[in-house]
Amino acid sequence: MPELPEVETTRRGLAPAIEGQRLEKLSIYQNQLRWPILPDLADILSDQILLTCQRRGKYLLFYFESGVLLIHLGMSGSMRLCQSDELLRKHDHVIWDFGHITVRLNDPRRFGSVVWHPHSDGPVLAHRLLKNLGVEPFSESFTIEHLYQGLKAKKKAIKTALLDGDIVVGVGNIYASESLFLAKINPKISADSISKRRAERLHAAILTTLSAALESGGSTLRDFLNASGEPGAYFDIHANVYNRAKEPCHVCETPIRKIVQNQRATYYCVSCQRR
DNA sequence: AAATGATCCTGAGAGC
DNA sequence: TGCTCTCAGGATCATT
Numbered sequence: 244m245p246e247l248p249e250v251e252t253t254r255r256g257l258a259p260a261i262e263g264q265r266l267e268k269l270s271i272y273q274n275q276l277r278w279p280i281l282p283d284l285a286d287i288l289s290d291q292i293l294l295t296c297q298r299r300g301k302y303l304l305f306y307f308e309s310g311v312l313l314i315h316l317g318m319s320g321s322m323r324l325c326q327s328d329e330l331l332r333k334h335d336h337v338i339w340d341f342g343h344i345t346v347r348l349n350d351p352r353r354f355g356s357v358v359w360h361p362h363s364d365g366p367v368l369a370h371r372l373l374k375n376l377g378v379e380p381f382s383e384s385f386t387i388e389h390l391y392q393g394l395k396a397k398k399k400a401i402k403t404a405l406l407d408g409d410i411v412v413g414v415g416n417i418y419a420s421e422s423l424f425l426a427k428i429n430p431k432i433s434a435d436s437i438s439k440r441r442a443e444r445l446h447a448a449i450l451t452t453l454s455a456a457l458e459s460g461g462s463t464l465r466d467f468l469n470a471s472g473e474p475g476a477y478f479d480i481h482a483n484v485y486n487r488a489k490e491p492c493h494v495c496e497t498p499i500r501k502i503v504q505n506q507r508a509t510y511y512c513v514s515c516q517r518r
Numbered sequence: 519a520a521a522t523g524a525t526c527c528t529g530a531g532a533g534c
Numbered sequence: 535t536g537c538t539c540t541c542a543g544g545a546t547c548a549t550t
Binding site: 318352397398399505 | 520529
Binding site: 245246249277301315316317318319352354355372406407408415416417418485507508 | 541542543544545546
C-alpha cells in the first residue's frame with residue numbers, strides 16, 4: 244500500500260487536521276516495530292505542538308517543538324484520522340491524541356517504524372535513515388541528467404537500481420515495473436548500459452507514473468476520514484503490467500511475463516520491452 | 519566498494 | 535471446510 248503517492252496522500256490527509264495542534268497524549272500499544280519505539284517517547288512528546296507534517300521519500304516527518312518524529316509505513320502500514328472514542332482495532336499500534344481528533348498507526352506486518360530525532364542531534368535530513376535518499380521526483384533536482392548519471396554509475400539490473408532509492412525516491416516495486424513499461428525498457432538490462440535517450444524516456448515515464456498514482460491516491464484522500472484505508476484507483480485505471488502475469492499486454496496483447504529480481508517480482512512485456 | 523541475500527511479521531489467497 | 539504453502543506495495547543489515 245504505502246508507495247510514495249500513498250504516503251503523500253496520507254500526509255495531505257493528516258496535515259490540515261493536526262498541524263498546529265497540541266498533542267495531549269501518545270499511546271503505544273505495540274512498540275515492536277521495525278525498531279523498538281523509544282520507551283519514553285510518550286513523555287517527550289506530551290504537550291508539544293505538532294508544527295508541520297512533511298514527507299521525505301516514504302518517510303513522514305512530524306515536526307514537533309523539540310524534534311522530529313520519523314514515521315515509515317513499511318509494507319502494510321497506514322495512518323488514519325479517528326474519533327477519540329473509536330474502538331481499538333487489531334494492529335492499531337500507536338495513537339496520537341490531539342484532543343478533538345486522533346491519528347492511528349495500523350500496521351499488521353510491523354515493518355513500519357517510529358523514530359524520534361531530537362533537534363539536539365542536528366538537522367533531521369542528515370539522519371542516517373534519510374541522508375542517503377535520492378532526490379524527490381517532483382523536485383527540480385530530478386533531472387534527466389541526474390537520472391542518467393545515477394544509472395550510469397550502477398552495474399546491476401536497471402529495475403533493481405531504481406528500487407534502491409538512492410537516485411530518485413518513491414519508485415517502489417509497482418512503479419518500477421510500470422515506469423519501465425511506459426519507457427519501453429527491459430527491466431533486466433544493466434543500469435549502466437542505458438542511453439541518454441532512454442534515460443529521457445524513463446525520466447518522463449517515472450513522472451507520468453507517479454503523477455497518475457498520486458492523482459488516483461486522491462480518491463483515497465477524499466474518503467480519508469472514513470475507515471477505508473483502501474488503495475486508490477490506480478490499479479483499475481493505470482496498471483499496465485504489475486500483477487498481470489499471463490494477461491495480455493494493453494499495447495500488443497503479448498502475455499505479460501513475471502520474473503524475480505533480487506527477491507522482488509518484476510512484470511514486463513517481452514515484446515514492448517525488448518532492450 | 520558495490521552487489522546480493524537474509525531478515526523482520528501477519529494475512530490473503532491458491533490448491534488440495 | 536480446513537489445512538498447508540506461497541506470496542505481499544520495504545529497506546536495513548550482514549555477507550560476499
